Each structure stands twice: as structure tokens, then as C-alpha cells.
Amino acid sequence: MWLSALLAAVTVASGIEYQSDAVKAMQADSFGNPGLLWVDRGAELWKQKCTGCHGDVASMKGAAARYPRHSPQLGRVVDLEQRIQACMPGLAWESRDLLGLTALVARQSNGIPISVDVSGPAASTHERGRSLYFERQGQLNLACTNCHDANVGKTLLSEPISQGQPADWPAYRLEWQSLGSLQRRLRACYFGVRAEMPAFGSDDLVALELYLAVRAKGLKASVPGVRR
């Protein structure tokens, strides 16, 4: 019993493992991955606005694997989107500009194991995220863990249930026919259990993202991901 629990705990599998071969091929396509249409826009913006301070985008290598993290300047835990918004105020959530820049920066950490810091000022946010993960919500009265730990690999409306890992985001979701942020994906889960969706950028979503990143320790991202 404890052994299976331990195994479940160590075999961290990215969401792409639960997708069809066609979707896997789409994500792996270095030209045809539709998320690259957003990355192109991000690269254009980076050239125009970011090189002055940050130089080449390759300098961002490894940065995304450490997010969400506590920012001393902002005085709170922020995710990658919010860190970019702090640099460039006015970039709206789910805009092509913000998604493009986020995906471009996140992409620099492809293949680097996720490892976030939850010591010191980030500890309370981590705690909040963990309690949210195990808290039943919505009309269906489900917590994240009820699907993404207890029923991983089983099907929900013909779709396999993944572990709910945060790697590969922002990802192109075929249902959306667009790239979308991890926060958008989390809101979709809230919608799915008929709970009230937290606003984009809310502390609760960031806390949940931080807990998911802790849970995903060691997982390597492949941004932009593709999901059904």
C-alpha cells in the first residue's frame, strides 16, 4: 500500500502523456505546432521592447522553471505572466502579446526540471495553494485531488484524466483553438465543477499554480504544449 502511494508520488507524468498520438505529434512538430504562431509574436515584441534590459532571450534560460516565485519588488508571489506584466504594464490576460512573450520566455526553459522555492515569503502562498488543491468546491463538490490524484488515467467524457501537471503551459488547446495560460486552464476546471471562477491574476490562482509547481518538481516542460 505505502509502496504504491510512493510510486504514484514519484512518477510525475506531463499532461501530454495522456493525449492521443496525433496531439503528441502536433506538439512535437517544430514548425506546425500552432502555439508557435504566438511565439513568433513574442519574439517580435522581445526584439522591440526587451533587448535593452535583458539582451538576447536566451538569457531567460531556466527562469520559467523557477516560477511562480516571490518577487521582492512586487512584494508577493507572482507567476510568469504577472512578472512580464510588471515589466510591461497594459498587457491584458490572454492577449496574443502576453501569451506570446510568456511562451517565448517559458520556452527557454524547455527540458529544465521545474524547481520552485517555497521557503520564506512564499511559504504562506504555498500553504494556501495546497489547501485549495484539497478543498471540495462547486455544485459537483469536487477538489482537484478527487480527479487528478484519485482517478488519474481513467476517462471523463471520453478524455483521459491527467495528473494536472502545470508543465507545457501556455499551451494550445484544440477546444479553444488558441494558446491559453495555465490560469485559463485552471478556470476551466473551476467551470467544470460548477464553482465560481477566480478572476485572472487572483491570489488563489497564483497559489494553486505554486502548489502545482511544487507537485511537479523535476518535471521538464515543452512549451508551447498542445492539448485537446
Place this chain on the structure above:
Amino acid sequence: MIEGRLRVPGSVKAGEPFEVRVLILHPMENGFRHEADGREIPMHIVTRVACTYGGREVFSVDLGTGISANPYLVFFVRAGQAGELKVEWVDDKGERGSARALVNVA
């Protein structure tokens, strides 16, 4: 301008087919959907994609409402000599986009 991506091989053999890949950023709204409040979402699709090589049309396609958002097209072209390959697309609102690449013949 409608943005897109184009990829051709760096170098091709004379007379042998090579792969051209095109990915276009477009919502491809089919006109059958409605907003939550019942309003119709008007049709908005890319209607035609055409490829010229050295100024001569070598491939074209008329797209309809059954094509998903951000269309991805793969087709084959043969080249006798080096030249410029250009792909152009236009949607039902008359908005256009294009991409070009030089093809080297080994």
C-alpha cells in the same frame, strides 16, 4: 495583414518534389456558431491560398468552413532551378497575408 509561417527545405534536388509547409493565424469562424446571448457570429474564413514559384502559380486551394482555426497546409512542389517561392492567402473580408522563401537547387 494575416500572419503566417512558411517552411521549405534549405536545399532541394532539381526535378524532385519537396515539401512546403504553411501555417496561417486565422480564427476560421464558420458562421454557424452563436454567442451566449444568441447573437450569430458571422463567418470569417480564409478562402484561398495560392503558391507561386518564380512568378508562376504551382499550387492553389479554396478553403471552406470545414477547416479548423489556424490552418496548416502541407503540399509538394518541384523546382528545376533556384527561385523564389511565395505563398499568399486572402480571407472573405479581403484581408491578405503572404510569406516568401528562397529555394536553392543543388
